[in-house]
Amino acid sequence: MLHTEGPLLTIDVGSRRARTASIDDVLEAFIGGRGAATRLAHDRIPFDADPFGPENRLYFTTGPMQASSMSFTGRTSATAVSPLTDGLLSSNAGGFVSRNLLGTGNAVVELVGESDATLLVHVREDGVTFEEVPGLVGADVPTVTDYVEAEHDLGAEHVVCIGPAGENRVRFAALMTSESRAFGRGGLGAVMGAKNVKAITFDGDAHPDVEVDAEAATIHREAATSDNIMKRQGTASVTDLANEIGSFPTRYFEDVRYEAFEKINGDRVEEKKYKKGTCSQCAFACKLPTKDEATGVETEGPEFETIMSFGGNCEVDDIVSIMQSNELCDRLGMDTISCGNAVAAYLKAEDAFGDDELIHEMVENIAHREGEGDLLAEGIHRFHEELGVEDWTVKGMTFSAHDGRTLHGQGLGFATANRGADHMYATFYAYEYPLVDADEAFEPSGLSAAKAEKLVELENKRALEDCGIVCRFSRGTMTRERFEALFDADFDDLLDVGGRVVELERHFNNQRGFDREDDDLPYDLPDFETALDSYYAARGWTAEGVVPDGAVGPTGAD
């Protein structure tokens, strides 16, 4: 089985010491990426760790595919205990940092401890240096990036940093790389902020020697020549379909369709797109550099989920206003889904849907924890009672679009996902719209044992992709046979790797008190409890959603 090569680099930012250790057994069992980080996190972070405590560990990883020049591999994975969900959580970002992390010669980089001064941590192939940066306290993402470029001659593609939101421990603060690419959703930016690390940089030429199958070249060519609509409109291209089928949350989840969707859909984004955008080595190039000449607003996106959170859910029918919200979140270092939905909840409480000025003011206030922004920065699950709004979250994470009230398999997936209500964990929605071939599709309505079993397979496959690391949007390109060729293993064995990653996450979270009660939705779906039983049975977990004792063995032996 192909796996990434290199040691674990542990950086204690409290004692400012670094050391490396061989983790070949972990890499052989888990390929790399999210799998390697999850195994290490499970074994090295205390089960009762405070997400903001020095004992939490933040992992950065690549997979073996980052050693190739194949499309769909410009991604990097990060893992830690999330301050939003309180569970173990992985998140990955695109951009251009993956090859530079690989160039340091390490398979996994781990931050632990807590610094007494704000630091930049520089990781190079010849070692780690620590730089105190009092002048960067409170700095936004472009300012940090510019500083690293000016002082260290390293461009944005070498930097993972936080904005003020991460420093202020906003529970959905993102780690940002290449300026506008986010490790989103779970608040990993706040984890780095709690360690008092403003940025980590990666540089070097010690790329490990990983031989990748020739099929990679064919996949690269297909990405280059594909006429997929995502190459023009990115994820925004799905807006019309989501609205038509009724899976586009609107006015803080009051509705599942937005009457003004045509003012904020993929066509409107494409009108503002002024050049192509991509991640390293990817010829699919689905990114969306956009500019509005009239206002001067310039950003990357909005992607579909941001169109939902700051558009439909905030009742905003102006694409430029959404671009501005997107730009603010990138600059301040926040997840656009969680932030947009938190603002939408506030608008509902204030009866102020559609108020652009208030929206942008609240985004700033959240990042700086000013006024009521301080409350919103805690995330919907923690503030909903005080505002008197419904708790639209699972495990403390607010919903992305692809609404489970219409796409029932996706709804089940929102409930079971170890990281909370996030669509990328299993992407069941793709099988219910459907965005896949008809013979693979499911009816959106209804739950069944077949859907529960499919959910297990999809969660495992997505986890496998995150071990690799291969982008979700290789969907349709990365066939079973191609996984087997690239990773030099039987597909069922590869899915088992993904399954073990999901199980390790679950086991870790079980030790923190998570069980069936946490696999719940704020709405009823027909046959939900029966489907949940089927899901647990297929996983080999107890009826309470708990991994049985002994199922998760020591490294390499499970």
Add this chain to the structure above:
Amino acid sequence: MAIDPNFERNREQVDEEDGVAVWGPVEPPEKLGIHGTHVAVDFDICLADGACLEDCPVDVFEWVETPGHPESEIKAHPTYEDQCIDCMLCVDVCPVDAIDVDPSRENRL
């Protein structure tokens, strides 16, 4: 006639435009040479079809004006060849084989 894939051995670098090498002979306006190293465009073959500008996923090319050239009065200049991700799409779509992409060429110089 197609671009010479071994131009770095058969030609001399005579100039640089926007950080992109120009390989001679150059006798403007009729003879403009090969522009670029990693992504190389033979300006004397390029007829400004535009497929490379249209299809490049990372926008390596931009138009430059070349008044008086017998093939075309604009050319696809590989201004951002450092962004190239070697997908070879431009090589495929060029109707006159004016482009060659070779990431290891720079190492052979």
